Amino acid sequence: MMNTLKLYVKSMGMLIRSHMQYTSSFIMQMLAQLVMEGGEMMAVILVVDRFGSLKQWTGGNLFFFFGMMSVSFYTTEIFGRGITGNFPSMVRSGQLDTLLIRPRTIFFQVLCSGTDPRRITCIAVGVASLIMGSAMSGVVWSLPKALALAESILMSCMLILGLFLIEAIFSIHSVKSVELVNAITYGGRSACQYPIDVYPGPLKVLFTVVAPFALTMHVPAAYILGKPLYGWPAWTAFVTPLSGAAVLAVMIVLFNRGMRFYRSTGS
Amino acid sequence: MSYIEVNGLKKTFTVRKKREKGKLFREKQTVEALKGVSFSVEKGELVGYIGPNGAGKSTTVKILSGILTPDGGEALVGGRVPWLERREYVKHIGVVFGQRSQLWWDVPIVDSFSLLKDIYRLSAADYESRLKELTEALQLEEFLRTPLRLLSLGQRMRAELCGSLLHRPELLFLDEPTIGLDAVSKLALRDFLKWENAEHGTTIMLTTHDMEDIAALCSRVMVLGHGQKLYDGTLPELLEKFDTVRTVSVKYDGALPDIKLPEGISFERGENELSITYAPSVFPTAKLLATLQEAGRISEMTLQPENIDRLIAAMYKEMDL
Amino acid sequence: MRAYFSVFRMRLRMETQYRGAMIGGIVCQVFFGLILVALYRALYAGNPQPVPIEHVATYVWLQQSFFRMLTSTDPDLLDKIRNGNISYDLCRPVSMYWFYYVRAMAQKLMGSMMRGIPMLIFASLLPKGWGLEPPASPAGLVLALAALVPGFLCMCALANLTMGITMRTLDPRGISAMLDLLMISFSGNILPLTLFPDSWQRVLSLLPYAQLLDAPIRLYTGEYAPIEALRILSVQIVWAAILIGLGKGLWNANRRRLIVQGG
Numbered sequence: 001m002m003n004t005l006k007l008y009v010k011s012m013g014m015l016i017r018s019h020m021q022y023t024s025s026f027i028m029q030m031l032a033q034l035v036m037e038g039g040e041m042m043a044v045i046l047v048v049d050r051f052g053s054l055k056q057w058t059g060g061n062l063f064f065f066f067g068m069m070s071v072s073f074y075t076t077e078i079f080g081r082g083i084t085g086n087f088p089s090m091v092r093s094g095q096l097d098t099l100l101i102r103p104r105t106i107f108f109q110v111l112c113s114g115t116d117p118r119r120i121t122c123i124a125v126g127v128a129s130l131i132m133g134s135a136m137s138g139v140v141w142s143l144p145k146a147l148a149l150a151e152s153i154l155m156s157c158m159l160i161l162g163l164f165l166i167e168a169i170f171s172i173h174s175v176k177s178v179e180l181v182n183a184i185t186y187g188g189r190s191a192c193q194y195p196i197d198v199y200p201g202p203l204k205v206l207f208t209v210v211a212p213f214a215l216t217m218h219v220p221a222a223y224i225l226g227k228p229l230y231g232w233p234a235w236t237a238f239v240t241p242l243s244g245a246a247v248l249a250v251m252i253v254l255f256n257r258g259m260r261f262y263r264s265t266g267s
Numbered sequence: 268m269s270y271i272e273v274n275g276l277k278k279t280f281t282v283r284k285k286r287e288k289g290k291l292f293r294e295k296q297t298v299e300a301l302k303g304v305s306f307s308v309e310k311g312e313l314v315g316y317i318g319p320n321g322a323g324k325s326t327t328v329k330i331l332s333g334i335l336t337p338d339g340g341e342a343l344v345g346g347r348v349p350w351l352e353r354r355e356y357v358k359h360i361g362v363v364f365g366q367r368s369q370l371w372w373d374v375p376i377v378d379s380f381s382l383l384k385d386i387y388r389l390s391a392a393d394y395e396s397r398l399k400e401l402t403e404a405l406q407l408e409e410f411l412r413t414p415l416r417l418l419s420l421g422q423r424m425r426a427e428l429c430g431s432l433l434h435r436p437e438l439l440f441l442d443e444p445t446i447g448l449d450a451v452s453k454l455a456l457r458d459f460l461k462w463e464n465a466e467h468g469t470t471i472m473l474t475t476h477d478m479e480d481i482a483a484l485c486s487r488v489m490v491l492g493h494g495q496k497l498y499d500g501t502l503p504e505l506l507e508k509f510d511t512v513r514t515v516s517v518k519y520d521g522a523l524p525d526i527k528l529p530e531g532i533s534f535e536r537g538e539n540e541l542s543i544t545y546a547p548s549v550f551p552t553a554k555l556l557a558t559l560q561e562a563g564r565i566s567e568m569t570l571q572p573e574n575i576d577r578l579i580a581a582m583y584k585e586m587d588l
Numbered sequence: 589m590r591a592y593f594s595v596f597r598m599r600l601r602m603e604t605q606y607r608g609a610m611i612g613g614i615v616c617q618v619f620f621g622l623i624l625v626a627l628y629r630a631l632y633a634g635n636p637q638p639v640p641i642e643h644v645a646t647y648v649w650l651q652q653s654f655f656r657m658l659t660s661t662d663p664d665l666l667d668k669i670r671n672g673n674i675s676y677d678l679c680r681p682v683s684m685y686w687f688y689y690v691r692a693m694a695q696k697l698m699g700s701m702m703r704g705i706p707m708l709i710f711a712s713l714l715p716k717g718w719g720l721e722p723p724a725s726p727a728g729l730v731l732a733l734a735a736l737v738p739g740f741l742c743m744c745a746l747a748n749l750t751m752g753i754t755m756r757t758l759d760p761r762g763i764s765a766m767l768d769l770l771m772i773s774f775s776g777n778i779l780p781l782t783l784f785p786d787s788w789q790r791v792l793s794l795l796p797y798a799q800l801l802d803a804p805i806r807l808y809t810g811e812y813a814p815i816e817a818l819r820i821l822s823v824q825i826v827w828a829a830i831l832i833g834l835g836k837g838l839w840n841a842n843r844r845r846l847i848v849q850g851g
Contacts, residue, residue, distance in 0.1 A: 007385040014382060018373035021414075032765040039769050043779045050783050051635040098369040100334040102386050103358045179612035183619040191623040198630035203623065263280055264334055 004108065011112035012079075019117055026118065034121035037070060041125055044193070055198050060136025061225050062194065063129045068221050069193040069213075070126025072156035074119040076164075079157070081114035084164040088171035088178070097264050106259055107252055110168075137225050145224045148237050152220035155244030159216050162248035163188065169251075169258040184211050192217060197229060212247065215240035269307035270345060270470060271331070271438070276304045277339035278326050300326040302494040303340060308472065310437070313464050315485035315502075316474045322491045324474040328440050331472075332362045345437060358387065361431035365443035368423070369430055370415050376426045377411040380433060387434040394433065401429045405459055421452030428456075432463065439463070441473035445480055457483045509581050513552070514571045516542045517559055524563040591682070592690045599694035613656075614703050618710060621652040625718055628783075639782045642721050643809045647780045649711035649720045650805045653704035657696045657743055658775060658800065659768065662688065662751075669755050678843040685748060685839040689832075692744040724810025731817040732808035738824035739800045745831035746771065746796065752838035776802045782811065796831060799824040 019026055044066045048059035057065075077084055087110055090096045099109040139145070167181040192213035196204055208214040214229075222229035223237035278301040301323045308314055318324050329335040331342060333349040333356050342349060347356045363369075370379040384394040402408050405425040410418060418426060424444060432439065441460075445453045461484060463469050475481065481488050481502055488505060490498040498505055518540050526541070528534060532550060534543040545555060559565060625645045632641045665688055668674040677684050711720035723729035750767045757763045772778055774797035781792055781802045792798055803820050806812040812820060 003385065003388060007382070010382055010385060014371060014374050014378055017378075018371065021373050028763075029765075032763070035766050036769050039773050039778070042773070046779055046784060047631065049785055050637070051631045053635065054631055055633060094367060097329070097334050097364065098367060100353065101332050101357050101360070101362045101369075103354045103388075104386055105354070179609060179616045183616040187616065187619050187623060190620065191627075194627055194630075199623075199626050203626060260336060262335070264329055 007104075008108075008112055012115050015113075015115045016117050019115075030118045030121050033118050034125065037074070037122035037125040040070070041066060041129055044129075054194065056227065057195055057198075058137065060133050060138075061227070062133070064133030064137060064139075064225060065195055065218070065221055066193045067126045067128075067130030067133055068152065068156070068217050069189055070129060071123055072153050072217065073160060073189050074122040074126065075153065076157045076160040077116050077119045078123070079115065080111060080161045080164070081116040082110040082112065083114075083161055083168055085116065086110070086114040087168040091171045091262075094264050096262070100262075100264075105256075107255060134224075139224060139226070144234075148220040148224055151238060152217055152241050155216040155241035156213070157244070158248040159212065159244035160185070160188075162244070162251040163211055165248075165251035165255050169255055172255075172258045172262050188213055195222065195229070212240075212243045216244040217241075268343075270310040270312075271306075271308035271472075272343045273307065273327075273331070273340070274305050274342070275340035276301050276327065276330060276337050276342060278323075278330065278335065278337045299494050301330075301337070301340075304491070304494070304496050305340075306489060306496060306499060308470060310470055311464070311468045312487060313460075313471045313485050314473070315481040315488040316472060316491065317476070317478075317481065317488060318474075318491035318497075323494045324491055325442060327491070328362070328442050328472070328474060332360055332440050333357055358434065359436055360438045360440065361434070361436035362440045363424075363427050363431050363442065363444055365424075365441070365446040368415065368427065370426060372416050373414055375412045376407070376415055376418070376430075379415070379426075380430060383430055383433050389434060393435075397433055397435060398429075401432055404462060405429050406455075421448050421455070424448060424452065424456060425459075428459065432469075435467070436469065438470045438472070441471065441475075443475055444473060445475060445477050453477075453479075460484055509585070512544055512546045512581070514542060514544045515555070515559075516540055516567075516569050516571070517565055518567040519562075520564040520566045526558065526562045528558065592686060595687060596690045596694045599691050600698045610702055614706055617652050617655055617703065618707055621648055621707070621711065624648045624652075629717065637783075639811070641717055643811065644780055644782065645718055646721045646809050647776070647782065647805055649708065650808065651775075651777050651780070651801060653707040653711070654700050654801055655777065656699035656703055657740065658771060658777060660695055660699050661747065661764075662691055662695060665691075665751055666754075669751065674755060675846050678839070678846050684843075685836050688751065689744055689748055689835075692747045693740075696740070696743060696747075721809070723808050725814065727814040728807055728810050731814055731821075732804045735804040735807055735817070735821055735824060738821065738828045739804050741828040742796055742799045742824065742831055745828060745835050746800075749831055749835040749838065752835055752842060755842050756838075771797055774798065775800050776805070782806070794823065796827045799827045 044062060047054075048062055053059065054062055090099075090110070090113070096106075099106055099113070102109060134141075163181075163185045166184065167178065170181065188207065188211050191199065191203065192207055196207055196214035196218045199207070204214070219229050219232065219240045220237040223234055228234070228237075277299075280298045280300055281295050282298055304323070304327060316324055316327065326335065330337050331344060331349055333353040336350040344356070345359060347359075349356050370376060371382070380398060381394075384391075389397075402411065405428060407422075407425055407429055410422055410426070415423060415426065428444075445456060448456065457480065460471060460473075464471055471484075473480065473484070485502065487500065488498070488502050489496060490505070498508075523536065523539060523541060526534075528543070529550060532543060532545045534541055543555070559568075625648050628644050628648070629641060632644075665674075668677060677687075708720060712722075713719065723732065750764055753767065754764050774781075774792055774795055776782075776798070781789060781798060784792060793802070803812070803824060807814070807817060807820065
């Protein structure tokens with residue numbers, strides 16, 4: 001276990017050093033990311049400016065929800081880039097072969113194979129939005145609330161990683177379905193940066209049962225904001241996010257099963 | 268029981284054909300990459316595995332290194348089934364792909380090695396001593412701090428070898444290791460492989476298109492074609508058996524004379540060159556030379572041995588494939 | 589001229605090939621549209637706005653349907669810029685600007701037609717307030733279609749302008765990502781321009797980005813009265829001319845620079 005963690009940290013360090021070999025390009029792209037995520041936040045600010053509130057949620061609440069999604073999504077991109085970005089091309093190029101001859105699980109090695117440190121600026125935007133939202137909503141922070149936030153972000157990351165694994169599984173079977181899978185990953189990000197209860201039934205079901213952003217993100221966020229979702233008791237804010245880990249676990253099992261059908265390409 | 272035991276190995280791939288006009292979905296087609304291949308290899312052997320593209324060489328290597336699961340047949344390497352306990356199994360093998368890097372592109376190669384140390388859970392002492400030994404044997408000391416992308420192809424291949432031998436595998440697979448290398452690098456690579464085999468008794472199995480690799484390294488050669496094993500034995504025997512024809516090119520002073528050759532000997536007339544393919548066992552070389560000399564004044568003549576592709580083609584013909 | 593026509597035709601045929609990706613793209617785009625409409629409906633509940641929700645829904649569907657017109661880039665051209673082979677193209681005797689302009693036209697037209705039309709049919713079947721409304725008036729429809737032409741010319745010109753800038757920078761990803769962001773924000777794709785603050789709208793509607801889809805859509809929904817059409821079309825045409833002029837100038841400058849520097 002210790003060895004595994006050490007290996008992950010070491011791999012990440014090496015990848016970051018690789019990125020740093022191209023410093024100016026790296027800085028340029030970091031700025032581009034900042035502007036892009038800033039643009040996303042701008043859209044929320046404009047919505048709040050125009051409408052003031054979204055059903056029971058105030059503008060400050062909306063910034064908080066946006067920040068949660070932003071931090072979770074881009075943290076996943078930083079630490080799980082191997083899954084969220086590299087995997088399909090690793091299958092296509094046959095680079096996956098080189099992982100299969102190492103005495104480690106494929107999932108872990110893929111995780112070690114990529115990082116996207118440029119996203120740090122996106123996370124900065126997300127954190128700013130969280131702070132702004134929390135201040136505007138008058139959140140009184142306490143230890144349980146801080147724990148709920150930490151758990152929520154961790155579990156949301158696992159959920160997002162799990163959803164990206166769907167694309168990875170498809171690509172093992174050489175199914176080109178990127179856009180279809182994007183509906184659930186990027187579509188989930190777009191939809192669930194606003195609280196789930198504003199959406200009609202089918203979307204609620206989709207994002208509660210299939211891709212449970214509502215459980216990993218909205219239930220704890222609503223608890224932190226002092227407006228429990230559906231009036232659910234406080235303990236649910238600590239239990240429902242675990243569904244993120246469950247989704248990831250299921251997807252890892254399916255991924256490993258899918259690897260059995262892997263047919264490497266090239267000579 | 269031999270170290271590697273392969274019995275009736277089968278693998279089929281499904282490929283999707285290009286979508287035909289008017290059809291919504293593409294049709295599928297199955298390709299048999301391996302049609303029941305069997306062989307055994309003893310510990311410490313150096314075996315060459317040759318055959319044309321698409322013969323199933325890489326598929327065999329990939330199955331034996333745990334990358335692919337076969338559809339049928341058995342394989343045991345050192346008492347283990349490669350594809351069943353992949354993670355335990357690959358600790359004991361090393362694989363070098365000639366066209367695919369396993370090291371990290373942008374970092375010094377020693378950093379890649381250090382990461383491999385952790386991946387294989389090597390102790391610091393084992394790692395240090397093995398690294399020292401390998402960098403000396405492969406003459407890599409001066410490049411250790413250089414990123415892989417700045418190395419030449421030959422240096423890169425040596426670094427790849429070092430990376431795949433750090434964990435002291437009992438068995439090393441090399442998939443076209445000399446592809447694209449210059450003469451000096453090829454010779455150095457062959458010397459190293461001989462040394463590794465002699466020094467540590469590492470079993471080595473290599474696929475190649477380069478007959479000289481085989482001639483220089485392998486006591487034994489297996490020929491694969493159309494998913495089947497066509498030959499298994501020593502290289503000289505293989506040559507004797509199938510290398511039955513020779514090609515001679517002759518140039519004459521002045522115009523090409525008319526030459527009468529017996530039936531069954533094919534020749535091509537170039538502008539001022541004649542190239543003749545003949546079987547020495549049927550039409551002795553001495554006799555041919557006499558015929559050629561009678562015809563005119565020879566200015567230049569070359570006798571070429573058969574290349575691997577013609578050889579394999581001759582084998583196919585004889586095996587009726 | 590014949591050469592440009594055959595480039596156009598070849599590109600059209602290429603676009604029709606990736607049927608699987610197309611179906612996936614439609615599903616994804618429809619899904620995004622549904623999410624956006626659901627969100628705006630929720631925002632409208634309790635916060636009524638001068639622009640009716642039906643118009644916003646229509647706006648969203650038209651934007652989503654023609655999304656490919658906005659963003660699709662020529663992957664071959666990007667590759668050529670990345671690996672430097674663009675220098676060979678630029679030094680050819682024919683105008684590479686128009687060569688790639690025509691390619692962009694074919695790609696954007698076919699891509700958005702094949703995805704857009706099924707989506708529009710789907711959207712018009714949705715219940716009132718969710719889906720695509722019929723146009724405000726027959727004149728509105730005709731003028732919207734007319735405005736789509738200069739809008740389309742602007743889009744292709746912008747794509748080439750972006751490429752021209754991309755060629756200048758060593759690392760294309762950063763700069764082209766930022767230009768794309770400007771494009772999808774200020775063309776009304778992320779948030780309908782009608783929902784931007786009123787003071788912003790006055791400026792935004794004069795920017796080139798508003799000429800692409802926003803102006804035709806507003807003519808369609810009737811937010812711009814048919815009587816304003818002449819003014820709107822003139823703005824569009826002026827922008828199309830400016831963007832093409834700028835793009836051609838930039839490409840020519842790039843070409844000169846290449847020749848001087850020897851690639």
